Amino acid sequence: MTTAFVFPGQGSAYAGMAKELLALRPDLADTYYRTADDLLGIPLAGVCLDGSPRDLDDPAVAQPAIFLTSMAVLEVLRGEGLRPDAVAGHSLGEYAALVAAGVLEWTEALWLVRLRGELVATVGDRVGSATAAVIGPSRAELARICAEARAATGQVVEVAGDNEPRQTVVSGQAEAVARATDAARAAGARVEWLRTGGPFHSSLLGEAEAEFTETLIATEFRDPVVPLVSGVTGGWVTSAAEAAVALRGQLTSPVRWTGAVGTLAASGVDRFVEVGPGRVLGGLVRRILPGARVHSTHTPDRLALAVDELTATAA
Template sequence: MNRTAFVFPGQGSQRVGMGRHLLAQRPDLVETYYRTADDVLGIPLSRLSRHGPARDLDDPAVSQPAILLTSLVTLEVLRGQGVEPDAVAGHSLGEYAALVAAGVLEWTDALRLVRLRGELVATVDDRVPGATAAVLGLDSTTVARLCAEVSEATGRTVEISGDNGPGQTVVSGEAEAVTRLTRAAHEAGATRVAELRAGGPFHSSLLRGIEAEFTEALITTEFRDPEIPLVSSVTGTRVTTAAEAIVALAGQLTRPVRWTEAVEELGAAGVDRFVEAGPGLVLGGLVRRIAPHARVHATNSARQLALTTGAFTATDSTV
């Protein structure tokens, strides 16, 4: 035991101003990461991340690379203070940051891929407006039944798109069907149904039409074998080769997130401490529900980052 995993958040964790506390501590990273990202993508990603407006930042073609960039800068700051992961995993979009942390992808290649991922999903959402929601308080079997009933009744798609932990199932699909599912879930006894800021029908069959184009981008990008243990949120199991990483990312568009299994896999490998490396606090909360005895650290603010690095320094000094 006593092993640490860095876990990286996904879509919905974006907020205007994310990363400012990181650059206050490491202003050199403006040049290394933010200006490079602007040049690579040809958009003012650094300005949109730190200053918004929120409506632009919520566009998946912007929010996805912005979240990735913030996570990578967090990783750099943590490593600069001697905090290193023994293993990594990422929730959906966060898997790209995990791949960079594990040495599988160059960060600029990851940035290009997530930008394309966001653009392609946006084209689907333009044609068929989609939505994503988290259903709390019902088991996944019940949610799957409700999805099937709503789809049959409306002729529209709504599917399970993620297992986030005990009693929290994510659904995705056409907006009208997700709205209908929300009502059905409440009637079935759900304690809460919360629409998520996903920006499209992620992890659903509605994205099958963009799989080929995105897979082509993946296979023309250089992938390497992981240098440290890497667990995929697509399979819930460890990724050991570059080829496996490509297959996981290709399937990620239409397959549900298996976050419970990913966290359990990390626990089985001896991980008992998790660092949420990136914006937001949602992922840490999910980890606590799945692994209640694990220690969970955040990096979402200057105070949380200081507490996290301080905890590791204190642990190191007692070894």
């Protein structure tokens, strides 16, 4: 089988997300979490071990916490001698994918993740943002609904991502998002509100994108050593320059996860390992590719099962 490691975004966060893993591998707390505490000056180890759901309301905290948990799980997989044939990440998960592909050092990616969360939280507080997943309508139909909501409210609401063929994310200012989701419900859609802390993947982040770009310019990117698919374009990233361009546009560009998974499948990938907390991403992959083999790693038991199966097929 051909295997991709895929890395989850903010929707996979939950309080105490690393507690069980660090109980078994306390060395990872020093390697990643306490090192990150010292670098960023925030108690990420505490959030990931014994935090409350409210700790995760701030994307400047939640996003580094998710990233670090993905790094810890990746370390376990690497320690077992397991290497992916390709990697990709959903939204925030793209930063972990860049580390797995050799494009960024994990501490470099951590700084970028923290800055990204801070910038988005600032915009979200200023404009009054909301994000929702809409299940049912096509992307084109939802784009039409968003256009009508913008015209009616004078506020921004946009399609922010295609998670799978029947699930599309909308993001923007709260009143416009509410109007768009009400219209979608009236047309038979199901709506799930997402706690993101800001209008990710929308034009509202244009100012933040400009500031973020200044930091990207000062960051050393390297050519991928593992095949890498971008969640921004849904296509392959083959150079350091392409990776930097993808990250620069990620704040304001919609996530193209359906396209990214399709690109991996077209290259022969038929097994996906969700590296990090939660099972959200695995569910999306299953709905995009019903025949794919999907492993989660969000508990020690699931991680051990994934290691056993990956090791057995690699032998």
